Amino acid sequence: ADTGRGPDGKRRQQRKAGFPTKKAAAEALTELLNALSKGEYAYDQRQTVGEFLMGWIDGKVGDGALRPTTERSQLQHLRDHLIPQLGHLRLGELRVGHVQAMLRTVKAGPSTVQRVRATPRSALSDAVDAQLITINPAAKVKLPAPSRPKVRPWEPDELGQFLDHAAGDRLGVLYEVMTATGLRRGEACGLRWSDV
Numbered sequence: 001a002d003t004g005r006g007p008d009g010k011r012r013q014q015r016k017a018g019f020p021t022k023k024a025a026a027e028a029l030t031e032l033l034n035a036l037s038k039g040e041y042a043y044d045q046r047q048t049v050g051e052f053l054m055g056w057i058d059g060k061v062g063d064g065a066l067r068p069t070t071e072r073s074q075l076q077h078l079r080d081h082l083i084p085q086l087g088h089l090r091l092g093e094l095r096v097g098h099v100q101a102m103l104r105t106v107k108a109g110p111s112t113v114q115r116v117r118a119t120p121r122s123a124l125s126d127a128v129d130a131q132l133i134t135i136n137p138a139a140k141v142k143l144p145a146p147s148r149p150k151v152r153p154w155e156p157d158e159l160g161q162f163l164d165h166a167a168g169d170r171l172g173v174l175y176e177v178m179t180a181t182g183l184r185r186g187e188a189c190g191l192r193w194s195d196v
Contacts, residue, residue, distance in 0.1 A: 045091075045132065046090065047090070047091045047132070048087060048088060048089060048090055048091065049082070049083075049086045049087050049088075049089045049090070049091050049094055050082075050083045050086070050087025050088065051087075051091075052091050052123070052127060052132070053078055053082055053083065053087070053120070053123055054078070054083075056123045056126060056127075057071075057074060057075065057078060057123075060074075073115065073119075074119045077115075077116050077119040077120075078119065081102055081105070081106060081116055082102065082119065082120055085098075085101075085102040085105065086098055086099070086102055086120075091127065091132055091133060092132070092133055094124075094133070094137050095137055096137045096140045096141055098137065099117070099120060099137050099138045099141050100141050103116065103117055103141065103143070110143070110144060110145075110147070113143060114143060117138055117141060117143060120137075120138040121136065121138040121139050123138075124136040124137060124138050124139070125139065159179060162175070163175060163176060163179065174188055174189075177191070
C-alpha cells in the first residue's frame with residue numbers, strides 16, 4: 001500500500017508479508033488505509049528501540065534539557081534495563097507486554113520501578129509526537145502505586161534525647177530552631193539573620 005511521502009520527502013511504501021489468509025491481508029490493508037485517512041499512521045523509520053533511545057537521550061543531553069542527576073539516572077536505565085532487553089526490537093513492534101516484562105526484571109522497590117518506567121515513558125511520548133509510533137506502550141503499563149512508609153514522629157522524650165546529644169554538634173542550634181519552629185530542613189537552611 002502506498003503511504004505517501006516520508007519525512008525526507010521521498011516516497012515510501014509499507015510492505016508486510018506472511019499473512020495466513022487473504023482475509024487477514026485484506027483486514028490489515030483496511031486497517032492501514034483507515035489509519036492513513038485519520039492521520040494516525042506512524043512510520044518508525046525501521047529504527048530499533050535501542051537506536052531510537054540512544055538518539056533520544058543524545059538529543060536531550062545536547063539540548064541541555066536534562067539536569068545532571070536526571071541524565072545520569074536515565075543513562076543508567078538505558079544501559080542496565082532498556083537497551084539490553086528491548087533494544088533489539090523494532091520501534092513499531094514494541095508492545096506493552098515487552099515493557100511489562102522488562103520492568104519485572106528490575107530488582108528494586110516499587111519507587112525505583114516507577115522511575116525506570118519514567119524513562120521509556122518520556123522517550124516514547126516523544127516518539128508518538130514525532131509520529132514514529134501511534135501509542136506509547138510504556139504509558140499503558142499498569143504498576144502498583146508505591147507505598148509510602150508510615151512516618152512516626154518522635155515522642156517528646158525521644159526529641160529531648162536527640163537535642164541533648166546534638167547540643168555539641170556544629171548544627172545543634174539549627175536542630176533546636178527546627179524543633180521549636182516546625183521549619184522544614186530546606187527552610188531552616190535558607191534562614192538569614194534578618195529572618196531571625
